[in-house]
Amino acid sequence: MTTENILDDPDLKKCVDFHGHICGGLALGYKASKAGLEWLQEKKSLDEEIVAVVENNACCADAVQVLTGCTFGKGNFIVKDHGKIVFTFFSRKTGEGIRIAMKPRSPEQKEKQKEQMEKMRSSTITEEERANMMENMALGVLNAPVENIFDLKPVKMPPPGKAVIEESRACDECGEPTMISKLEKIDGRNLCRECI
Ligand SMILES: [Zn+2]
Ligand SMILES: [Zn+2]
Secondary structure (H helix, E strand, C coil): CCCCCHHHCHHHHHHHHHHCCCCHHHHHHHHHHHHHHHHHHHCCCCCCCEEEEECCCCCHHHHHHHHHCCCCCCCCEEECCCCCCEEEEEECCCCEEEEEEECCCCHHHHHHHHHHHHHHHCCCCCHHHHHHHHHHHHHHHHCCCHHHHEEEEEEECCCCCCCCCCCEEECCCCCCEEEHHHCEEECCEEECCCCC
């Protein structure tokens, strides 16, 4: 994919449609997912069930769901709120995978990012200028070699526990059926987390 037509990539377009806009964060998720899928393909693990772990809850997570097909509802898209741009993609069967972590930014890059953020937050910026800036930030990521942005390291993940279908019981306050393991016993009553 060359510099000019990366924005025409159908996979990128799908991510943008899902996420609602193009931005640097989405581009990071796109780039990491592509690298992860490529690695799994080489290991012939792509036809097995893949699990994606994302260590933040920002824009990049949306690209991961679109590109890998791992979703929150299927339980193979795991979000760890660590505030880090780190992704792990692995085969559920073999546990073999790749951890893709964003490299620290250089002082110059940090300075530039600070300036961009200030500009984006300023009240005088037009919507169009804002959209252009977000697109440019995305392009900066999309056109950089993946090794310039991320450290990639093979990992072996422990086998995940079997998904259990758990029984529910009514919460003693609101009456709504709740998984038994999520109820808490308080003063002799079983309460859901919303009613505690
Ligand atoms: Zn975004
Ligand atoms: Zn309740």
